Amino acid sequence: GLQAIATAKRLGAVIEASDVRPAVKEQIESLGAKFLDVPFITDEEREIAQGVGGYARQMPADWMRRQAELVHERAKQADIIITTALIPGRKAPVLISEDTVKAMKPGSVILDMAVDQGGNCPLSESGKTVIKHGVHIIGEGNLAALLSADASALYARNVLDFLKLIVNPEGGLAINLEDDIVAATLLCHAGEVLRK
Template structure:
């Protein structure tokens, strides 16, 4: 339902006294993993991001030994190690690239290393709740940008995935960092739906700035429609099945998962954040 992007739709559902659920609002807890739409679709986006990077890059990803000499592997740097970032790491590694990754959540270091990538340590951590990082202070953002710029300057492909539903994507890559990248480098901004992680990003467009290609795709899972639909359907089935008792629709609105996803019910907008956005109160 995209509640954060479509307040008019939510208001209309509420006005017609419709009970609605937003799959995006399902709590990110162990019991709800099989229902987690954000994770299933993010996995597709991460996979496609690596493929897009390989397609747009003017270089091979793997090391090749040929009669014309040895070709060094490309370096791929991934910013944001959530589901999309992890899948991007795994896919870029399968394609033969040398991969480095960064996340403000230090707990992701082990996950990065388990996939054969190097974790970039900047000394800045921002552990948050619900699987997301907390917002950095202005000073921390400045430190992060300056430290990351040195690493990004060496990248052939940069994939950014830092996004939080309902909020603008954090600006991690300023124009000065892009200016420091090598000619022919590629940025795949998976956070384009929220405005992008790069200040130069134009959502839905591909531009070239000082020899650096900045690709900002929208609705990436739609590029893998068969498996995206299969995974989404399975998420829906796993979400709806507990609500069916002896073939009848009987949801337990006190259940943590059902209550968390409940958007409108009996003429009320149940999610506090969405209610404030729609009603301003």
């Protein structure tokens, strides 16, 4: 969640975020996002919100109702909602109800990263992008795993393109000092250090 906030902020987005754990408020605000605060009314809510080992615990039904009302109102204006809420050993809490999806702007996007544990949106489907009530719902629980293959392919392509600049068709080394890329990456040539 925090990484999504940081990335979106760098791209110029206006961000609002919510979390049950009070300690996360400062982290959210330090990244430039507005914290959507759902006040604690009871001592039980305050105690549960502390979490265990850095993870949230299941909040009482009344607090979840208040959070759902706040999220519903804010979701009406959102272009993108990213959900990552998980509770170890339990089904993911529903944060974006079908009624909330119905109230969102057509063309809005929900990225449900908790989909593999039941999802933060009941309309999400694991490994699929679906359109419900005009809203694109991406059900991807392990988004980071998808990036490594793309990053590896991109790196391999860049290495291949670079090798084409310094290897002739016969497979021998052919350094073209006139090529800007080759010249910029060449550290030594003909026994002399060119760059330190």
